[in-house]
Amino acid sequence: MTKSILENISDPKDIRGLDLGALSQLANEIRELITKTVSKTGGHLASSLGAVELALAVHYVFNTPEDLVIWDVGHQAYAHKIITGRREKFSSLRQKGGISGFPRMEESPYDVFNTGHSSTSISVASGLAEARKLKKEKHKIVAIIGDGSMGAGMAFEGMNWSGYRKEDLIIILNDNEMSISPNVGALSAYLSGIMTGEKARKVRAELKHLLLSTPVVGESMVKFIRQIEEALKNMFLPGALFEDLGFTYVGPIDGHRLDHLIRTLENVKEFPGPILLHVVTKKGKGYPYAEQEPERFHGTPPFSLETGKIAERPPSSPPTYTQVFGETLLRLAQEDNRIVAITAAMSLGTGLDAFARTLPERFFDVGIAEQHGVTFAAGLAREGFIPVVAIYSTFLQRAYDQIIHDVCLAKLHVVFALDRAGFVGEDGATHQGLFDLSYLRAVPGIIIMAPADEDELRHMLKTAIYSPGPVAVRYPRGYGRGVDMNTPLRQLDIGKGTILRDGDDLAILALGPPVYEALMAAEKLAEEGISTRVINARFVKPLDRKLLVETAEKVKCLVTVEENVLNGGFGSAVLELLAEEGITDIRICRLGVGDVFVEHATPEEQRRDHGVDTMGIISAARRILSHGCR
Numbered sequence: 001m002t003k004s005i006l007e008n009i010s011d012p013k014d015i016r017g018l019d020l021g022a023l024s025q026l027a028n029e030i031r032e033l034i035t036k037t038v039s040k041t042g043g044h045l046a047s048s049l050g051a052v053e054l055a056l057a058v059h060y061v062f063n064t065p066e067d068l069v070i071w072d073v074g075h076q077a078y079a080h081k082i083i084t085g086r087r088e089k090f091s092s093l094r095q096k097g098g099i100s101g102f103p104r105m106e107e108s109p110y111d112v113f114n115t116g117h118s119s120t121s122i123s124v125a126s127g128l129a130e131a132r133k134l135k136k137e138k139h140k141i142v143a144i145i146g147d148g149s150m151g152a153g154m155a156f157e158g159m160n161w162s163g164y165r166k167e168d169l170i171i172i173l174n175d176n177e178m179s180i181s182p183n184v185g186a187l188s189a190y191l192s193g194i195m196t197g198e199k200a201r202k203v204r205a206e207l208k209h210l211l212l213s214t215p216v217v218g219e220s221m222v223k224f225i226r227q228i229e230e231a232l233k234n235m236f237l238p239g240a241l242f243e244d245l246g247f248t249y250v251g252p253i254d255g256h257r258l259d260h261l262i263r264t265l266e267n268v269k270e271f272p273g274p275i276l277l278h279v280v281t282k283k284g285k286g287y288p289y290a291e292q293e294p295e296r297f298h299g300t301p302p303f304s305l306e307t308g309k310i311a312e313r314p315p316s317s318p319p320t321y322t323q324v325f326g327e328t329l330l331r332l333a334q335e336d337n338r339i340v341a342i343t344a345a346m347s348l349g350t351g352l353d354a355f356a357r358t359l360p361e362r363f364f365d366v367g368i369a370e371q372h373g374v375t376f377a378a379g380l381a382r383e384g385f386i387p388v389v390a391i392y393s394t395f396l397q398r399a400y401d402q403i404i405h406d407v408c409l410a411k412l413h414v415v416f417a418l419d420r421a422g423f424v425g426e427d428g429a430t431h432q433g434l435f436d437l438s439y440l441r442a443v444p445g446i447i448i449m450a451p452a453d454e455d456e457l458r459h460m461l462k463t464a465i466y467s468p469g470p471v472a473v474r475y476p477r478g479y480g481r482g483v484d485m486n487t488p489l490r491q492l493d494i495g496k497g498t499i500l501r502d503g504d505d506l507a508i509l510a511l512g513p514p515v516y517e518a519l520m521a522a523e524k525l526a527e528e529g530i531s532t533r534v535i536n537a538r539f540v541k542p543l544d545r546k547l548l549v550e551t552a553e554k555v556k557c558l559v560t561v562e563e564n565v566l567n568g569g570f571g572s573a574v575l576e577l578l579a580e581e582g583i584t585d586i587r588i589c590r591l592g593v594g595d596v597f598v599e600h601a602t603p604e605e606q607r608r609d610h611g612v613d614t615m616g617i618i619s620a621a622r623r624i625l626s627h628g629c630r
Contacts, residue, residue: 116430163246326351
């Protein structure tokens with residue numbers, strides 16, 4: 001039996017004395033650990049499997065943590081975590097109290113920057129380079145960014161700055177030809193062209209050698225050679241785009257050949273100025289099922305290691321909210337050719353894969369470019385189409401200015417479908433959809449609604465599509481409640497809530513899935529002799545003013561429940577409405593997320609910890625009835 005190398009690795013220093021054979025064995029052991037762990041915990045498998053040799057080579061060549069390495073997004077950083085002192089904790093990946101699925105500065109000195117959203121690494125590295133200059137330090141700075149992330153505008157803003165400043169900086173472009181969904185856009189085509197440009201590169205190298213070996217006679221010959229070299233660069237150089245931005249381009253090289261990686265990194269480490277090293281890897285490397293279906297194994301729930309299959313729910317299980325959204329939108333679009341669908345590199349994740357197959361001419365995947373996606377939608381709306389922009393709640397934050405300036409200010413009819421709203425679970429603080437009610441509610445003219453269940457999502461989507469102006473529908477991750485969905489699609493009355501249960505002692509005003517938690521709480525409170533009114537608010541903006549005023553006049557204790565931060569959220573909207581109406585003789589308790597970021601755990605654990613489950617509502621009801629909310 002071969003002796004394990006990994007069990008003796010607790011710090012990058014431990015790998016720097018290994019030979020290539022041992023490093024290759026270590027790479028295999030790391031892949032085995034990543035695959036076994038993620039099969040139990042879920043996580044970002046395919047991208048991390050593809051970056052194992054890259055992580056080893058970077059820590060082998062650079063003196064980390066003194067040399068600073070920034071991982072863009074962090075989907076590819078599991079091997080990095082394992083060799084930087086977290087091997088024994090790796091089984092706790094994405095679990096409550098365990099290690100994060102993304103780089104976290106609080107977790108390790110090797111995690112240089114907190115990451116989770118894409119395309120930030122180059123800007124961070126640029127800032128670190130300027131700080132190094134101001135502090136008169138000499139360490140190296142490396143940013144590792146994926147090809148999907150490189151297509152986002154912020155990456156080019158960072159490159160534009162770095163190329164201009166000319167500070168020493170190494171950007172490693174990890175090109176696996178796929179981000180989450182297949183890459184789109186001109187940059188993807190450009191990188192593909194580089195991959196097929198082997199012959200051109202060889203021709204250029206031979207011609208350059210010939211020029212350099214020609215005796216230089218006079219100033220005119222020097223000028224001529226420079227002109228030829230510039231022409232050759234534009235004709236044959238694979239990285240001409242990056243060179244023109246001020247970077248020295250190196251590559252592409254095989255990201256799974258440790259000897260090539262290490263030798264190249266040792267060389268570029270000594271180059272002055274900004275460098276772009278183009279590394280080509282295979283997403284899912286080493287696990288056949290992930291290699292075959294990298295999109296499905298980008299972010300995966302637990303699965304069978306032997307078959308690669310996710311545990312199937314019984315056929316009677318309800319669909320996910322994402323499935324219901326995708327199916328309903330496709331049905332509506334088949335009836336109305338004005339409807340178009342837009343997503344940002346998440347066609348499968350947002351449930352639009354069937355739409356893309358069925359109506360490809362009306363489906364637009366803009367890549368990791370949420371800002372562009374929103375303003376692109378505004379352009380379509382301007383011309384009479386009804387764009388439905390399906391983006392995770394946490395990622396729509398990246399396009400806030402475009403929502404305000406390009407959509408709402410112009411009163412354009414754009415529908416925002418915010419998937420993964422509320423508690424998202426194991427992806428942690430960077431991915432929770434807990435801010436959208438607050439950041440959208442502040443914008444004039446937008447309608448905001450949230451369904452209590454998957455059937456109500458169907459009706460809200462139709463309502464959103466056929467309502468004027470900008471509209472947002474936010475809905476959670478995961479499975480529905482199994483309610484009847486055979487009801488005909490209908491439009492809801494804008495800004496109207498509904499009473500689901502009446503009572504005289506207390507009212508619970510809930511929004512979204514917490515409506516069912518409120519109903520269960522009301523049943524248990526009834527056993528204690530507490531009569532509770534339960535309202536499904538449905539809309540955050542506009543609120544049902546008439547219903548809320550009537551409720552406040554009937555009962556003297558209100559509990560609001562939402563999966564959102566309390567600052568500026570649904571409960572705040574209720575407080576503001578009652579203040580406007582001059583209603584002050586009432587006790588109000590708001591349940592939601594306080595002034596904190598929510599760390600990784602299961603959604604159920606998160607709801608319990610923040611008091612928005614059944615028991616949390618019951619406790620709040622008891623408190624408010626006895627002595628107020630506190």
